[in-house]
Amino acid sequence: MRQQPVLEVRGIRKEFPGVVALDGVDFRLFPGEVHALMGENGAGKSTLIKVLTGVHPSDGGEVELAGEPVRIAGPLQAQRAGISTVYQEVNLCPNLSVAENIFIGREPRRFGLIDWAAMRRRAAERVRGIDLDIDVSAPLNSYSIAVQQLVAIVRAVDVSAKVLILDEPTSSLDRDEVRQLFAVMRRLRDQGVAILFVSHFLDQVYEICDRMTVLRNGRLEGEYLTGELNQVELVSRMIGAELAGLDQLGGGKRRERTAPTGKAFLQADRLTRRGAVEPYDLDIRPGEVIGLAGLLGSGRTEAARLLFGADQSDGGTLRIEGAVTALRSPRDAIAHGIAFCSENRKTEGLVGELTVRENIVLALQASRGWTRPLSRTAQDAYALRWIRALDIRPGHPEALVRNLSGGNQQKVLLARWLITDPKLLILDEPTRGIDIGAKAEIQKLVANLAEDGMAVLFISAELEEVLRLSHRIGVLRDHRMVAQLDNDGELTPERVLATIASGADQ
């Protein structure tokens, strides 16, 4: 006989205009467990979390907290009831100090005034409690995303949580930080906190979770003990089919390929930007996929941004199709046939309040200028063609892009650049935070594009993925490109890892 669940929902339902996001989902969470919520993008994970935390009111169903029926009307009520959340994107105030962020809304007071000294002291204690060594009076945005994430967790935990919801907390953390986070999670679990963990990293789910609930297309697929279900079974339940996409890529094995020879489309020669990336060389040929590997913050993104004119280089030369070129803006790069999908889909990629159609045609329209509009017919044709080609869901061109799930947003971003028919496509973490089905589709797409002659620069934190797709891999460490490894079929993740770790090719 199990104990009583701390949180139980029955038959929860949530609709958005044109989409049923949750359709009669049941879910239970017991005290002192780490519970994974699994599902593809668009399966309803985020919606369920937002209903539990009162961000979205539900359209039907019941919620019980410790056996008592409750109606969670808003985030504040959820917090008061003991449900705290850390979202995928850090939801704190970046320009306030760490201490203020931890205590915002519940500042320690003395004589009605905020007791700053006590706030700083207590914040420092909390932060040290998870072995984090930072200055709590410094503004939050002076720290890396990883540290900001940990601060968000400190805050959530400190709001005396009975239920702690972690939505993709590890997607921006490196290995050590994940270990640190898991230590914190285990400590909390042993104190009786119920933790709901959402992650796309299956290994992490299996490492930390006791039970899991699987959603598919807004419906409950089932609830399992972690030990009952192996990874392959889990994935097939999530996508409701065998791993069709991955099978075509050779079941996770690398496809055999020969690196294209010929003239480089782009050559970087000692290209550099102070404080961002040390001088590096890089050649990319048409039809070639170059991977960039390295830890978070190792300079991968910074190196790529120089090739797109998003930042200006302050040293070295860049040749495009043989001619020395200075890229003063992204517009220059686009004119040369370069496209760049940023790792920050929401802040640097999509315009959330515009529709899928408008987001897809945006880059093409921008290159034409405002006086030469694409006709509505042409826009619809582009949108429908790529919605179909990439299986963007919901498949309606007039849906607002911000209502789409992460994987579908990524596909919209890809579609935006693919209609410009680029010669070089730079993809920065195109598969981060998206589900395994969409991931396989995107990997397949990249491989096909390269076969058709497009040059691709592929940046990812997942070595397996980089190895599977790339002809050559540039390894970055501490803002320096320390090696370029030929992916000749004998390159192993271990060797890439060793290169990252040691800073030299062994």
Next chain:
Amino acid sequence: MSTATAASPVKAVTRSRLFWPAVVLAVLLVANLAFTPDFLAVRLQGGHLYGSLIDILHFGAPLILVSLGMTLVIATGGIDLSVGSTVAISGALACLHISESTDPGGLATVLTAVGIALGTALVLGAVNGLLVAKAGVQPIIATLILMVAGRGVAQLITDGQIITVTSDPYKLIGGGYWLTMPFAILLSALVVVATVLLTRSTALGLLLESVGGNPVASRLVGIRAMRLVALVYVFSALCAALAGLMVSSNVSAADGNNAGLWIELDAILAVVLGGTSLNGGRFSIGGTVLGALIIQTLSTTVYTIGIPPETTLVFKAFVVITVCLIQSPVFRAKLAARGARTRRTARPHAAAPTNREVGA
């Protein structure tokens, strides 16, 4: 909002961005009938149309023009506080030129005056645009400079006096009639239509919405945001100048002190009432026109039902607050939930978030 799946036509109408502004305007107009039974009557007299509706359109024309420019500025995430001063400067320059001319009634004189006013506005708008787009000054600060300084410039031009002019061609712009209609109505309608065509049958509207919705992403897709932003400030100044010509023409005088005073605030209000968010992004020109008409109808109502002048502003404030609340999806959802709860307890409320926001 996407109405992808089998939404009923009624739902499609109520979800339209123009629905609530139109309802408010209609309610205001109908409410006037209770006090003035012939409020909606329009009659033809001596070849000219008369009636309260005509008055609202006529006196609302300058506000509509200023609000149009403001809409595009706000769509880029900016704001233009200097339009009131531009109204005053443009009227002052035009009237000064006409009054100093040897032939104040001549068409050439009036056209030159209009040219001077619009040309100056072009420069003023370009200064605003460069400050915001090129120098990166916050829009509210950049345009505040001209708002304050411009009022002084207008007084310098008129030498602190009210310049009166007697010029029939000039009188036509704001006070004359053409094809039975006040010319100002036709002129503002023309500018509205031209603006709709300019933004929606080119890609200008989409690119502006993109720049306002996400400036960083817009740069990374290669939109020349700097140019577009500078352009909307120029457009806004031109609209304001045209409004200034109308205002001064209607009274045949330029008043550097009071012409266009606080019109920037009415214009911002009109834009917001029309459903365009102050955060930038999506904009609605139709909504803005409705918003401007709501404000003008309010002013007319104040006169026709004889609200004492000292309570006028309170009355206006009350109506504006009500309108803003009615348009707020959050507020409507709360009201609906409260209604539902009193009828039937424990029924979860349905509050679909919409893409329309009404700024405070």
